[in-house]
Amino acid sequence: MIVSSLLDTDLYKFSMMQVVLHQYPAAQVEYRFKCRNPGINLVPYIDEIREELHALCSLHFTQAELDYLRSWRFIKSDFVDFLGLFQLNAKYVQITPSPLNNGEIEIRICGPWLHTILYEVPLLAIVNEVYFRNTQPGLDLTEGRRRLKEKIALLRDTPGYHDCRIADYGTRRRYSREWHREVAGTLHEGLATQLAGTSNVWLAWQLGLRPLGTLAHEYLQAHQALGPRLRDSQVAALEAWAKEYRGDLGIALSDVYGLTAFLRDFDMYFCKLFDGTRHDSGDPFAWGERVLAHYQANRVDPRSKILVFSDSLDIPKVMQLYKHFHGRCQLAFGVGTNLTNDVGPRPLNIVIKMVRCNGQPVAKLSDSPGKNMCEDDAYIAYLRQVFDIPVLPEAEPIG
Known part of the structure; x- marks a missing residue:
């Protein structure tokens, strides 16, 4: 089991999740996965990734973990109480081979923001570890x-x-x-x-x-x-x-x-x-x-x-x-x-990004165009117009 604790994630997931609970509990979102390394074949590992996903969804916060979260100055007691009832649900995640048959996989996370926000970091860690333990078995560290x-x-x-x-x-x-x-x-x-x-x-x-x-x-x-x-x-x-x-x-x-x-x-x-x-x-x-x-x-x-x-x-x-x-x-x-991940083999450059919220496209237009992900070219153009952003190389395609 790669992820054995729901605390095995980054702090900003909890800080954002608390805002979602208090201010946007009804928001619906969609996330997409992207491997930026060319030529990486993840398809053979889909079943293993799914097994790890289901193991992840079996986890609950323990009382000791909740006590630790409650000790933070900026965490509210009602949020910790909510986490005490929280469990990830695999029904919000789909993992399939890309229809392009190029070795890429598609991971789509769709559902309530409050119940999907914790998926990104552990799922990326799972994909990484599954890939490397299959392609570099017994690697000397x-x-x-x-x-x-x-x-x-x-x-x-x-x-x-x-x-x-x-x-x-x-x-x-x-x-x-x-x-x-x-x-x-x-x-x-x-x-x-x-x-x-x-x-x-x-x-x-x-x-x-x-x-x-x-x-x-x-x-x-x-x-x-x-x-x-x-x-x-x-x-x-x-x-x-x-x-x-x-x-x-x-x-x-x-x-x-x-x-x-x-x-x-x-x-x-x-x-x-x-x-x-x-x-x-x-x-x-x-x-x-x-x-x-x-x-x-x-x-x-x-x-x-x-x-x-x-x-x-x-x-x-x-x-x-x-x-x-x-x-x-x-x-x-x-x-x-x-x-x-500096142990010898080339690291994977993988991300999971939000692409829709409440049925509407959302996007990032950062100062590094290769980091951009959006499925809707018309929305990208509109976003550039609204924020007066100069035209740069097109957003990275997802398909």
């Missing part, structure tokens, strides 16, 4: 351990970086659950205070680490269908978040419509209200410079704000960013696949 120790030594022992802290963001694309636990434990032991924490709630609980995370793209995408007029949907999403958390979990995600559109909406009120912003696409150096200039233009001291970098990072890139921005603002770095 000696090389992975060597690489991990080199990364730790580079960050820990290079002069001038003792205040540079990283977090583990690697749940979705990890090589395996056991390897993920070993990585987190090794980082904890080797980096001490230079490890800020982990996005994985189960590992945070097991290892005594700080759980980290706020919100994901799906939250802002859903507001394209849930909010007022489309042009105001990003503002509505940020205001709904602030209403729920009253100053907690204050990191805003900046790339659902690209940075220019984000900064138009992220006015002085939001600059002061939110603790910082997160980068997840485009040039991180250019992004950081523009965000810091935006804070200054809105009479906010950038040194009081956090820039969170989380896009395809490795340790050398973390160190470059730290050197460039150190002293000008507070910094945080989330490192994912490069920590939890």
Whole structure:
């Protein structure tokens, strides 16, 4: 059984789920899976993935897990009570071969947002582990351990970086659950205070680490269908978040419509209200410079704000960013696949993204066009027009 606890997911799933329970309990959504690696044949593993899905759907939160969640300052008691009754239902998930017969698989998740939001992270972890245990049986992890120790030594022992802290963001694309636990434990032991924490709630609980995370793209995408007029949907999403958390979990995600559109909406009120912003696409150096200039233009001291970098990072890139921005603002770095799936074989680049909410297409138009997923070209064009987004290469097709 690959996932043995419903806590084995990222923190932002719980923080978003609480907002859904309190503000959008009737919302209906659809998610789609995509493997961005060309030539990967996942069809032979469909039955095994389905078996793991049904095992996942047999899980309940234990009393100890609920007590742990209840100990968090920003989690409401009624949400924990709801989780005490919660169970994933496999009827909302369909896993089939692609009709193109090209080795790809289709995973569609359709149903109430409240009852499907927890699928994304464990399903991606399941696909990863099933794939690698079939294609790399008995892989010797000696090389992975060597690489991990080199990364730790580079960050820990290079002069001038003792205040540079990283977090583990690697749940979705990890090589395996056991390897993920070993990585987190090794980082904890080797980096001490230079490890800020982990996005994985189960590992945070097991290892005594700080759980980290706020919100994901799906939250802002859903507001394209849930909010007022489309042009105001990003503002509505940020205001709904602030209403729920009253100053907690204050990191805003900046790339659902690209940075220019984000900064138009992220006015002085939001600059002061939110603790910082997160980068997840485009040039991180250019992004950081523009965000810091935006804070200054809105009479906010950038040194009081956090820039969170989380896009395809490795340790050398973390160190470059730290050197460039150190002293000008507070910094945080989330490192994912490069920590939890750097063992030799090429990692899978797989995602599950929301594509519809309440029957309406939703989309992300980030600063990295290859990350975009949408099934409706007309909606993409309309979204660009509404948010005044320049025409870039077309959104990545799903079919």
